[in-house]
Amino acid sequence: MSAWIVGAALVTATVPAGVANAGSGPSAQSSTLSVQPLAGALAAPLSAGEQSALLSAAEAGAARTAAALQLDARETLKPRSVLKDADGTVHTRYDRTFAGLPVLGGDLVVHTAPDGSIKGVDKAARGPVAVASTTPAKSAEAVKSFSIGRAEAAGAKEAKADSVRSVVWAAGGTPVLAWETVVGGFQPDGTPNELHVITDATTGAKLFERQAIEAGTGTGQFNGEVTIGTTKSGSGWTMTDAARGNHTTSDLNGGTSGTGALFTDADDVWGNGKQSDRQTAGVDAAFGAQATWDYYKNVHGRTGIKGDGVGATSRVHYGNGYVNAFWDDSCFCMTYGDGAGNNNPLTSLDVAAHEMTHGVTSATAGLEYSDESGGLNEATSDIMSAAVEFYVNSPADPGDYLVGEKINVRGDGKPLRYMDKPSKDGLSANSWYPGLGSLNVHYSSGPANHWFYLASEGSGAKVVNGVSYDSPTADNVPVTPIGRDAAANIWYRALTTYMTSTTDYAGARTATLKAAADLYGMNSTTYLNTANAWAGVAVGSRITPGVTVVNPGTRYTVVNKAASLQIQASSTNPGALSYAATGLPAGLSINASTGLISGTPTKLGTRSVTIKVTDKTGAGSTAAFTLNVVTKITTFENTDDVQIPDVRPAAYSDITVSGLSGNAPKTLKVGVDIKHTYRGDLAIDLVAPDGTTYRLKDEDVMDPAHDVITTYTVNASGRVANGTWRLKVQDLDVGYRGYIDSWKLTF
Incomplete structure (x- = not known):
């Protein structure tokens, strides 16, 4: 084979069958749906100098920004x-x-x-x-x-x-x-x-x-006959990719530390496609790195892991019989083991894309690698790994929605994870549920992986690149796809622009909807189906075209006292909304323009009220609720069960108080009935409508008893009585589970 030498050479490297070319442009395997993003929301290309100037300006204005955000005087932004x-x-x-x-x-x-x-x-x-x-x-x-x-x-x-x-x-x-x-x-x-x-x-x-x-783990299969970036050095060549930030690939030779020996070669023809040649694993690692670089740069405008144009390091032949691969921020390096018996290096394309995406996540949202944020971290790597596979369009490894489909770690020939139906691996969750964060992060990633598949391809049975899929939905309602490219664009923008270190599944939905609005327009078809794909994994509700009215639930008001209730509604169509109501008690009426129910009820009783909201196109929707007119309100209760996640994420249960005047009393009674197998793990707070938090119970690791069934007294006299009060419960240690059975407020 020959090599074409122009500065940093593109070289031909021999590996087993198949031909692929990273950086060949948008994938020929991309979904048939193609929705173009709005130009203004696309990333502006920034040179290293421009990026440095923006960071310097942010540093200089950090104090002003902190003041504008009303942060504590002792806080500093960096x-x-x-x-x-x-x-x-x-x-x-x-x-x-x-x-x-x-x-x-x-x-x-x-x-x-x-x-x-x-x-x-x-x-x-x-x-x-x-x-x-x-x-x-x-x-x-x-x-x-x-x-x-x-x-x-x-x-x-x-x-x-x-x-x-x-x-x-x-x-x-x-x-x-x-x-x-x-x-x-x-x-x-x-x-x-x-x-x-x-x-x-x-x-x-x-x-x-x-x-x-x-x-994580990958397929370990080779990529076929590929070109990789190398650099002339003296009379030979090194596996240094000058076109991609001087990314280097080195041989650890069984070591577990250091950078290893940079691969060198006399004739710029690398590897023989067999395990016996140590360069072969290096070729696959270098190809995976360049394909990942090219995808992020050509599709998302991101140059390098950190976006600063600096290449990372790939290290192969780590340890002895090491069946894994990993990304490490501290060395800014990707490391591959040789597999069981040192016979199957884990240097495949999806391994590289998955693990190096951990570096992108670290440089952007920094999603904590635990609980729900950890599941989202893992899902991000699975999602972008799939996007890279489809982008490269390699006959040796066609794009799919399977994770680790060829590595056969379990010896059963099956993938590690399935994006269309995550539960097929026996451990992952198809949909979100309270307590999901207690799973290993590779399995709590399931709902986000499932979202990506539903958003890309939709629900139901289909065949993509020869692989059969059949994706269910949590609510048994079909999901219409937005297309793989749009789904990946939305996830990337959400990750880099809106997610933070503590983002959970609800936050991920919010972030992706913001991204969808930026890229494709608020209430566009793409926006609506982004939300509906989340509903398909039990995160949030569906958004249907037209008007949506928020049901206010059962309400109480006191006879002969002024009352008000704001009806919340929205429409996917532009223009003002019109409100109407039937069944209101005597003395109350609704403002047709604002949706505010107000007045003074004059008669005791229980009424069934129906609200109808109409938009400018004539589309409308209704909501029915019960309104009780009583002589006095003293106790409000929520009897709905709420699961308490194991370790850190808070569980919330809400009570909406209405019909009272003035502030809450000095002796507000908070009755709680919490079922839990180790109550010492629990911290319990009452959150007032204005956000003020009252600690009811601290964590006490020395209290192993079950359940918290008691009444607390809170001096809430400085807070308005009416509004939504929240019971916040956190399980601060691992291993025990429980739920909020019921709770009540007595004024």
Whole structure:
């Protein structure tokens, strides 16, 4: 074979059958649906100098931005990355500190209009991040020992505390002073260990932990006869891709640290397609890296993992019999094992795209690798891996919605994961449910993977590239696809522009709908079907063309006292809405233009009220609810069961109070009935309509009893009685489960 030498050469490398060409443009395998995004929302190409200038401007204006966002005077914003749309909108992602301490879960994205005004902000922590004291009660040495114990309990080898620092932990709800310990060594399968353990600096209790080395498995098949970027060096060549940020590929030769030996060759013809030639694995790794680079650059306008034009490093032949591959931010490198018996390197295209996308996620949203955000992190890598496969269009590995379909780790010849119906792997969830975050992140990724398939191809039976799929929906209602390209565009923009480190499934739906509105228009067909694909995995409701009316539920009001109720409605069509009501009690009426029900009811009784809302096109919708006119209201109750997720994500149950005058009493009674197998894990709060939080119960790891069935008394006299009150329950440790059975407020 010959090589064509022009500067950094494109070389021909021999591997088993099939031909592929990364960077050949939009995939010939792309979905038949093709919806063009709005030009103004596309990424503006930024040179390294332009990106640096934007970051410098953000740094210089950080104090003004913090003031505009009304942050605490002790908080400081530190710009981490910046994106710019073609219409001039700038999206700046910030980390923040409090009194000089890093705030974990405090990241935010500020969206700035071309005139410099703030259009909006997306925050990982919705409330203030202040803590009462920055002086820890527990010592660094004490938490080091605890954290090493956590790693050893998980089977870590040579566990040691590489670092410990004082932080503010804001990702779990109420911010607390904490220690973050990073434990090194190796995981049980030989993967490097980088376990981050967050402990309460006052009590020493574990708040959170995550594994920073994000590992997974791939197909391990070769890519056929491909071209890779190499560079002339002296009389030979090195596997350095100068066209892609000087990405290098090296041979670890069984080692588990360092960069290894950069692959070199005398004639610029690499590998022989067989395991016996160590270069073969390097060819596949280099090809996977360049294909991933080309996809992100040519489709999304992103140059390199961090978007800064800098290439990463690929390391092959890691360890001995290592059946895995992983991305590591600390070395900015992708690492591949040789598989069982060192006979099957995991250097396939989908492995590269999956693992290197972990680097993209880290450089953008930074989704925490645990709970629901961890599932979204894994799903992001699966989603973009599928997009890369379809983009490359390789006969050796056609695009599909299967994950690890050829690696055969289990020995049964089946894929690791299925995007059309995730439960087919026996472990993943098809749809969202309370407590999903307690699953391993590779399995809690299921609903997001399922969303991507439904959005790309729709529900029901079909064949794509010779693979048969049959995708169900959670509500048994069909989903109309938006097309694979649109689904990938929406996910990428949501990840890079709107998601934060703590984004959960509800937040992912919100982020993708914002992205769909940006790219394809608010209430466009693409926007509506983006939402309907989420409804297909039990995240949010469907949006149907026309008018939607929010049912206000059962309401109470007091006879002969002024009352008001705002009806909420929207339409996918432009123009004003018209409101009408039948069945209202005497003395109440509805404003036809605003939907406000107001007046003074004059007669006791229970009425069935029907609201009808019509838009300018004549489309309309109705909602029926019960309105009780009573002499006095004292007790409000919610008897709906609400599952409590295991570890960190809060469960909420709402009670809407109406018909009262003035503020709540000093002796507001909060009766709770919570079924749980270890009540010491629970922290319980009452949240007033204005957002004020009253702590009812703290976590107490020494209380192993079951259930919380009691009544708390709260001085809520400073808060208005009417409005939506929330019971917030968090399970702060792993292993025990429960639910909110019922709760009530007595005024």
